Amino acid sequence: MEEDIKYHHQLPIQLRFNDVDRYGHVNNNAYFSFYDLGKVDYFNLVLKIYNGTPDVVPVIANINADFIAPVFYGDDIVMETCVSHVGRKSFTLEQRAINRKDNSVVCHCRSIMVCFSLKDQISVEVPDSFRRAIEEFEHTKFPLEK
Template identity: 25%
Template sequence: MTRPTAHARAAYPHLHPTPTRWADNDMYGHVNNVTYYAYFDTAVNSYLAGHGALDPQRGAVIGLVVETGCVFFAPAAFPDRLAVGVRVAHLGRSSVRYELAVFREDEDTACAQGHFVHVYVDRGSRRPTPLPEDLRRVLEDLQADPA
């Protein structure tokens, strides 16, 4: 398997400021691997909520994570100030593949990058449902440049 190369900040249409917390560090003195997934989830859902495309308590449609992954290139640690880059790599009928990257302050190359896939489902039935138009419009603004 070929190891991916770290992306640059410019590859991501949205950067979400993400300060590290004391509790993010593990006993080895760096941000624990599971914490990166929380950073990813927070960056995506903050973007969607901030653009009026996510109502986690009352929305008829919810996104469930069905796949995720992360590759690490360099450690981050408290008190680093981070930014999480967000882009949409694939926009389907009822699913979205997000690609994300974590950047330390003033660094152009990702220290970690990953992905996750949301399948959007009806809140009540939990069956896949087409993306609502307002959500699709917001996600289109995050689509990765095909170049």
């Protein structure tokens, strides 16, 4: 299934000295800050939710990461992000880090994002504006679920 995913968003990741553990590679915990950087950049570019005070925001309901190959300080890493599914109240965010040295996938993350009303403090349906923006950016139509 991963092979079918098309990534239209990329963000270069600057590795910091404190991302590296005593074994000389990027610590697994650091990847989650990389995922956050890609997610925030994607949301800002596509959903424009950080331009003002939104009522509805996506929040993480579930996150799973696969660590495929080690990354070392000085490697050239890019985080790719896309939405692979849009449901009624949630959508699936796919992310992967690519080592540009050999174009290998070094990690993959799948997050279920639930739309959440900050005012009412409950989950809500994916706003039409989010759905349209994601579909336009991803060049795909996500069927409405009942």
